[in-house]
Amino acid sequence: MRIKSSLLNISAGLGNQIIITALSFISRTVFIHSLGVEYLGINGLFTSILSMLTLAEAGIGSSIIYNLYKPVADNDRPKILALMQLYKKAYQIIAGVVLLLGLGLMPFLHLFIKETNVENISFIYVLFLINTAAPYLFVYKNSFLNVNQKNYIVTIVFSISAIISTCMKIAILYFTENYILYLIVESILSIITSIIVAYIVDKMYPFLKEKIKSKLDYETKASFIKNMKAIVLQNVGNYFIFGVDSILISSFISIAAVGLYSNYKMLIDICRTFLNQVFSNMYHSLGNLVAKESAEAIYRIFKVTYLLNFWLYSLLSIMLYLLVEPFIDIWIGSEYKMTNTVLLVLVIAFYERGMRNSLSAVKTTAGIFHEDRFSPLFQAVINLGISLVFVKFWGIAGIFAGSVLSALAIPFWYTPMLVYKKVFNQPIRRYYSSYVYYTCIGVISCLIASRAIIIVPSNTIIGLIIQSFICFVLVNIIYIVFFHRTAEFKYLYGVVLALLHKLPHFTSVYHKTIKRKRHMEVGGTK
Template sequence: MRFARTKNTLRNIAFGSVNRIINIVLPFISRTVILYVMGTQYLGLSSLFSSILSFLSLTELGVGSAMVYSMYKPIAENDHTTIKALLNLYRKLYRIIGTVILVIGLFLMPFLKILVPEELPPDINLYLLYFIYLFNAVLSYWLFAYKNALLQAYQRDDINSKIASIITPASYAVMLLCLFLTKEYYAYVIWLPVFTVLTNILRCAFVNRNFPNMKPEGEVSTELKHSIFKKTTALIGTKLNTVVLNAADNLVMSAFLGLTVIAMYGNYHYIMTAITGFTGIIYSSMTAGLGNSLQTDSLDTNYRNFEKFSFINSWLVGWCTVCLVCLYQPFMQIWVGEELMFPFYVVLEMGLYFYIYQIRKIPVVYKDAAGIWWEDRFRPYVCMVVNVVLNIVLVQIVGISGVILSTVFSLFISIPWENYTIFKYVFHCSSKVYYEKMLFSAATMLLAGTVTFWICSMFEDRTLTFLLRICICVIVPNGIFALCNCKRSEFEGMIAMVRRILKRQF
């Protein structure tokens, strides 16, 4: 069975983008309200607990990704019996995972003081607040989480986006109203598990209506169980590395630099995460379609698509990097004021972090779509160890820069390893041409960034000139990218793809 892959991808991107805008604007408003009503320490605690729970999510061990991949083939073959058996297995595993997270999370409670050496706000009970966050995380596994695999495998993430677009505004409206009325942080966070329950119930209802015949029943074959176990084993390292990458920074900063620095870094990281969230919608929307394409289309077709998507991604990532470097500080000055701003060299480091993190995404998406995690199983452990060791060493030498640069370096050493895996096991060809194109894209980004920043620096940091800088960042780098790439075949392919999409839609 072939998907309407383009239709599903565009639908997922459209509804995902709406949901992403909501998830940028409302948390931004929430962070601002907490910052000015409650103070920076409350933001720091929120970031710290999120990082701890990210570590606890390691219990999932990549089961979700392995289960979704395992559904690609039976979906392509219309094998509903296997799909239902996989759902049944997934349901059992997620109930176990939620229970294990709860037990480990409770075990960690006595050690929280080690991560928060400074004085807490007088109205905060560290353990009670942590338990609320922990219970919220556990509920997300216990309540129908397995049904999400069906939406991902059938490329119907738009359903999740629709639900979130309703629940998220309602949740923030209630939470912020309670915060304003009571000036109590507990009145804000106590609603988190309530809306988690509501979200999962609505997802279950939507899945039951759209896939009425997909009930979790039956048993998975021994051969398929072995395949899932093998892929899950390989994914442990990938999952661990992802969590360490996102969570270790905050834990190290809390231990060595304090909650205020976490809050400052969280503000900068929030802006970067907002952008990666938009691009993440594209990647996640593509994965199931690419998995289907790898099962049904020729190798040559898939490689041409890989080149085209890599080119589009390098353009998008390069442009976003230029915007970050040129707009970070003016925006922060307007939002939080100079007292909560880092020096400009930290902005350059954040720009490098973003670029390295995002430029590798297309190979990663293809790796996930092809399910070749076993072949890549040693890479995440090496990168994780490098990241943690450099984090602890460099934060004591150069402070916040050490935290960022350790992450950048661990990401950088992933690139050749990931590309080797993709080109050997998926495309069966040399990666030399791909590296040449990526180096050219990086050089183009540096040129565009230098010119754009030079033009933006002619204007003082004011609210009105910030709008002018936005216009400059839209026009100048994209103009340079177009001039430098107009004769490349990938550029022509991108234009042709846009025309086809517009023609199909309108």
């Protein structure tokens, strides 16, 4: 049941992402040609600033998921109702705090913007703020669908909304070039979508509208508050690790440079979102596994997800590094490119963060929040210190180097230590031996792929597609050669076969092949 739910959620997520990705490229192209790189920079800068105000929400969201696993599994409705009421109140408070803090930042916007010709900055910022705060009044119900492994419903609703919103915004940019109208439409549709999802949840689970007849026990409340405080601390640190890049670029270089970076960030975020569709849906199944199974069983499944984690993140890291620059040349022009050093550092950061994905999922589903609550804060201090020094010598690349070096200084060793000690009961050297082995294979694959694709010119769409195909096939072949004998690969291969058997055409061909083989064996016996 866990695998079936995960596969359904993954399929919905990937289908959604394919559509959204295609539309986002069209939207970004129209945006650049209609408004220019400075508006693109403002877009990225305000998104980064307002991310700082939503840190508390991330703590609530993770606590909801963790605390609801057991009552949902036990169908403990009184406790579910009490928890959902608590989360509703928490989100209402968060929406108000985000709005007030956001308004309080308005007089200081000029400190973050080095130079720009964009008009109506304050009004644009208010629209961003409304779009950030308003959905929190409804979003807590999304978590209930996620815990029930029905997040494909959320995905479908948001996919339809995104398609409508993107098409409308493209039309607005193309015909009017009015950025204010563009943002107003985005805000209205975002709020409507949140209301629709809340309505669907009420229809699917009408008991959620019942009056609360019991109160939460002290232990649950104490656990919720303890974990939420720890997660908020972690997310404050995470913001200063991952969220301040655009602010630093705008403050030390220019708002136009933020626009250039935002194109690279969009491409990397597309890859990250694709992979999150796979791993975030496994995450909720893993929550049930952690709650019910032994440490040995959890570790066995972790090794499978860890191989898959490496396979997908390294494959996309290689393709990003080799293909992003020729893609930008063809897509919007060489004037929108940054240096190869910046790209390399961004890809390394993408890979390093991605390789911790499986560990982070186990850590969160096991409820390990309190133990490393200060780690992101220490990492943030290191990140900001390195970035502020290196930006003077290396420019944008120096800012991103801070993220990589601070990650190696703290979570690279501390997160696996916690998980291997508290969940797996395994020696930590097993993690690092696998990490080094996997990374060496990834580097070798990248070098081979880089040599192989140069035989095809990349200055046309057809050439770039051929290069992408060569890179994709070659890296996968290398990985199959290295991993085909491992238990983890055999498990993943079995899952793929199970998926294929669900396809009508494959099943028909498979059964015909088996029948033909049996017929030949009978004939041979005779």
